Structures are given as structure tokens and as C-alpha cells.
Amino acid sequence: MRMQSLLKYLIEYFNAEVYTGKDKNYMFAKVDRSSYVAVADFLFKKGFKRLLTVSAIDWVLRNVFEIYFIVYNHAMNVYIKVSTEIPRDNPEILSLSSIWENALMHEREVWELFGIKFIGNTMLEPLFLEDWKGPPPFRKDFNWREYVAKEFGLKYAPVPKIVYSKSEKK
């Protein structure tokens, strides 16, 4: 399948918004939540055998999470990023682990860092953190600098610190 016909198929059948930059090797597609797994399945069958990553973006002002995956097709020599949006409250989406096996581990990471549940993923348990009790750390509303200041007593100075010499203090 040629690249052009693949994109046409994505647009016609999955109603995808497709964006290709200057670089012909990288494509971006945005699909509806309902066709997220169907697009993944379609791409796998068209030779996108290698899943690079599954990840998320926290669009806190719009109150949505953007979930995306990046896959690579060796024959076409193209990377494609497919994304979809889900609401930020009680986020859930179907897992891709039945298509690509390594999605299990990537989704486990997203589950831990963003608190997004992947339905069908059997591996949702802490990956990096041990006994972490705070909120999902990669969400935008969790400010690390405030947390560090509170937890370790380290003060953050947005402007360089100015110290005064002894004579000036008087």
C-alpha cells in the first residue's frame, strides 16, 4: 500500500485529521476515541509491526487527555503518530496490548505517571515508584517545584538570589 492511499483510507474510513510536516518520514493523525483501537488494528495489518511508544499529553485547560501511540512501518519507512482525546475526569481507554505486546509496558508507565486506566491491560501496577502516595506525578496540576519546596524545604527562586554583605545588613 502506498502512503497516499493509506492516508486516504485513514481520512475516509476513520474520519481522521491527518497532518504531514515538511519531513516525509513523520505523519500525525488524530482520530475519534471510538476508532482508536480500530485504527491501531488497521495499521498493524498494513505493516506497522513496530510500536515505539504509547503516551499521553495533559491538556489541563481544555480538561482532556490526549492519548497517542507512535508506530513504524519498515517497508514504507514512515513513522505515524495516532492520537485521540479522552475526558480528564476518570480517564479510561481500551488497551492496545492485544495488537502489540510491548504496549503492556508503555501503558503501565502512562497509568503510573498520568493515572489513565487502560481497559484490558493486565499489568497496571507501579513501575518506577515505590510507595508513592501523591497524585499521578506527570499531570499538569501537580507542581513539582511546590512539592519539592514543601517536602525537602528547598526554596525556589524565580530570579537569581541576591545576598547582602554584612555591612549592608546593618
Next chain:
Amino acid sequence: MRVSNILKPFKTVGKFLVEKPLTFHFPPESPVFTERFRGRHIYHPELCIECKLCGIVCPNNAIEFLLEKDKKGLVHFRTQVDYAKCCFCGLCEDICPSKALEMTNFPFLVAMDKKELYYDWKKLSENPSLTLPSIKEKKGLIPWARARSFWIVNFFTGCCFIEAIPWVASSFDMERFGLLAIASPRHSDVLLIGGYVTSKTLKRIIRIYSQMPNPKFVLVLGNCPMTGGTYWDSYNTIKELDKYIPVDLWIAGCPPRVENIGYAIFLAIEAVQHGYTGKKEYINTEHGKYSLLHLIPKISRDYNIIEFGPQHPASGNFNMLLKLEGEYVVEATPNIGYLHRGFEKLMEYRTWYQNIMLVQRVCVLDGASYELAYVGAVEKIAGLEVPKRAKYLRIIQAELSRIQSHLLNLGLLAAATGFDTVTRITWGGRDKVLYLLEYMTRGRIYQIYNIPGGVRYDIPLDFKDKAFEILKYLERRLKDYDDLLFNNQVFIDRTKGVGKLPKEIAIELDVTGPNMRASGVAFDVRKNVSYEAYGDVDFKVQVLHEGDAYARTLCRRREIKESIHIIEQVLDKLPGGPIAEKKMSKGGYFSFMSSIPAGESIHCVESARGELCFHIVSTGESKPYRVKIRGPTFDTILVALPKLLKSVQVADVPVVYWSLDNCPADHDR
């Protein structure tokens, strides 16, 4: 089995015995020390225009200003640097409009009290000098014996350990001072903390510290355990290690240079010789927050469960639970996160420009690729056209970094199969490459050479000659490595047929880089998605078909040769012209505080361990909105390694593990 495969290794070792020794003299000075290295600052108050830009650009808040009046009653802001925070990135030097703050090549910054590392402006404006302590004086037999037999626990906690490696290698050779790396904490005197400590690692450090016999000494490398260092705003690293256990010696640097560590060893030997027995012991677990539960393993008749790492000579800071049936592995479960700093979000707090000093810290073993992937992605959004000369210079840096990473891996694999001699020899060769990298980029480990739009410095005039000389030396050495490893019957027996990775599984599980090419897949990002100027260079993608540990190692060995070939071509073709372009296509110039247009981009490069991608989202501000780092080892180690280890003997676990060339810092991020 061939007789020559038994004789050749002996012959080559014999050759090394009669050759000039590889070890540098220490002290007085070592030849791997260039004038271009970024070390301590020197401050010229008479040139300073007090603009405070250096303090604004500093990503670590290391620069402070002293407000004082001079004799005439004029108010001045004097620059002061805290070396317990400074990461020697040189952004302050670049930004300084009047050259009032410059970096010297002086790396020796060691203190027993970390407050001594705060340099006020008067101390900062003095020329740096060093007097090494004399270690010849002896006071009593016991202190002398104690000082000459420091045994170090080999627990590789963080990135700074990379500069302790040359002390193991033939180039610096720590054994001449009686230092020895030892696996058991109960037989060790020195706990060497190599860089940042995450909360998960701290629990293990406290456990190991409590197991060590008295007198025990704690040496700390790098700034992160002093004040938080580069990761001062990370949620998962602890900021001051001396809150939890006593620390005897702070060795500053990011990472501290090899010579600086040597200087610290001298100070330690001198102090212990004079009867110093360490600070008073204390342990603070913050009411059990950092204490480790004593787990009682479930013992069953059929299985044994053992842990591989994180404190293991062959693991790195990585942990794996191995379920064994007799001598064979039934199931392997990786347990990671010992080096998790949260890079992706740390980058959201820093400007596009400041992030150039952060990205290479993701994986200390091959930082250059991370720089390339990051600046490549930013250039796509900002619309920066990189000049041709800069593209060529970037290739030299990336390939040199690849060579040193592969040499390091050869050494690790040699250690995993029991050839400590080869480890020392290959790591000694690696020091030559690091010398070249430093001469080119001013940084030895973290080069911080690329900026969006080009590179920071041009190469020195005599770089070409030096490069050709060292590359020739390396090429000659490669034949010795062949005889020592690849034509060595014991090595062949230990690695051939071990940890076989079939072609289909490699693609399915997203194993990339030399590991994939050794399984017969001809995929190399340099060739497939040509970035920088790789399209102008002639090189072959090394493909092998066996897919076992031997093939993977041999693939790396062949890639070293190919990289040497690439560098030689690039040096011959190197065009003239500017080294950086600051004009963005949509208007405006890229500078240290500037914002770039909104958009997103993906940029993939071929790192030493495989395909490395950065996905960057910009909302048009001066900081990234989201950065996703897709490291090459995440799938290789977490998904593929457990499959490869099935029904492998316990003794072969390190062989399979290192043949995949892990970088725990990369998959933890």
C-alpha cells in the same frame, strides 16, 4: 574448536606485557587533560557590567549575587558561584557579554564540608591552584594499612560512576593505591555514592551503609546528593544525602573529572593515615519512610527466587527477580525505577535553551545522541536551518560517542564472561576517545555541544591531526580486541548460542539498534531516515543473522570500525562556513529566553543502543509543553530481556543482559 583460538589470546596478552604501559602517571598530571575542559570559573570583577544574565540563565540556581558598596560608595552586584549546585554546563560563560565570567580547565573541587564549595567573588577571582597532599608520611601501622586498602562497595547508584570507571581501567588503575571494588558491603570500607539518589535507591543505600563494618567512609560524587544539583526540582530524587547518612568527602563536578576523584582519593588516604576514622555514624530513615522491609522469600520445593541487582557487580542500578529451577531461569521480572528522575516533566520547567544541558543526562553512556534528538525536534518546530559545517561536526561528536559507548560495552561483556584484563584494556582505549571528545566539545562526558540551530564551538585548528592519530591507534587496537575476545575459544563458548533473539520477535518487541541488526534486520535510522548529513557519508549497515550474544557483541565491534570510517570521511570533507544559525523561518531569532512557534514534531536518531525518538509539543511559549523521550532500552530490557532469559543458566544472565547493552538511566528516565 581451533587451536589458534586458544593461542591467540595468550599471544596478545603477551604483546601488551612488552608494550608501553597504558597507565597514566598520577600525580603529577595526566595527559588526558585538555585546556578546553569546562572546569571552575574565574571571575573578573573589573570587566563585569553587573547585568546578572549569568544568574538568570543558570538552570541550577548556582549563581548568586552579593550586593555591596565599594570604597567610593558605589553599589555593586558581585557574582558568586556555589559549586555544590553548579553543573559546569557553561551557559553562563556563553551568555556573559563582557567575558567577566570564564571557565578554566581546573577540575579539583573537593571538600569535607559542602559549605566550603561556595565560592565568594573574591575567591572566584583568584587563579585556581592545587597542592596535592603528600601521602608518604606514615603514622602507625594500622592507619597506614587502613589507608592503603580501601575496598569500595560496587553499587552504581547514578551517572557520576562513569568517571569512576577510568579508575578501574588501565588508564588510571586504582589498584596501585590499594583500592578494590568489592561486591559485599560486609567486607568494604568505602561507600561511593555516584551521583543523584532517588528515594528508591536511598532505601538500599541506607541498608548497605548499615551493613558495612566500622570504620566506614562515605564519599559522594557529583552535586546531586549535595543540594539536588541538576535535579533540584525533581519529585523523586532526594536533595541532601547528609540528612540520612553521614558523608565524609564531597567531590564536586558534574560528573567530577577522573583527576578530581584521584585528588579526593589522595585526601582520603592522607586523612586516614593521620588517624581519621570517619564521621559519627547515624541513620535517619525519616520515621521509616526510607527503611527497607526485610522480605522473606517464599521458599518452595520446586523453585528458588534470587535477586539480580541493584547492588551486583554486573547489574548497574537495575534489579531483576529471577525464578530458578535448579540452575536455569524459569521467569525473570525486571524491577526498575532506581534512576527515575522524571526528565520529561523536568524539561517542561526549563526553557528551550536551558534544556540543552539537561537532555544528555538521560543516559550518561551516550549523551550525544540525546542532544541530537532533542535539537533535531526543536529545529523542526522552530524552522531552523542548520549550516552544513555544524551538521558535519555533529556527526563527529555522535560517532565518537558511539565508539566510546561500544568500547564500554565490550569491556562489560568481557567482565561478564570473566575476562577482567580485556575490560581494563578496552576501557583504557575508551579514554582516548573521551580525550578527543573533550578536545572537540569542551565536555568529557556531558558534552553539551549542540544548540538548536547548530553547535556551540568550532573545533580547534589541530583537531584533525589529533583525531587521525587517535583513530589510527584505535583501529590498530581493534585487532587486539578481536584476538582477545572474538577469536578466543572461551569467549566463543560463553556467548555463541546464548540468548537467541529471532528476527520476528525482535521486530515485534521493538528491539532496535545493534541488537536488532544482529538478528538480521537491516534497520538503521542513519540510513533509513537520513538526518544531519548522514546522507553524504558512505557507510554500511552491519547486519548479522545469528541473533545470539556473540553476534550482538560482534555487531558492535564492527560498528566501531564503521564509525571510525565515518569520522575519517567527515574530517576529509568538512566544509567551511558558520557553525550556527539563529534565524527562525517564521521570524525572530533563537536565543536563550526565546519562544518558538506552536506545533509538534518527532525526531528519531540512531543512538548507540538503538532508535531514540523525541516527541515535542510546543504551545508557542519559551518552555516545552510536553516532551516524550522514547529511549532505546525500554522495550529491549523490560519486554525482550525476560523472554531471552527463559531457560538460560544463572551464570549466563550477565552475558545476555550486557549483550543487550542496557542503560538503566535510559529506561528509567
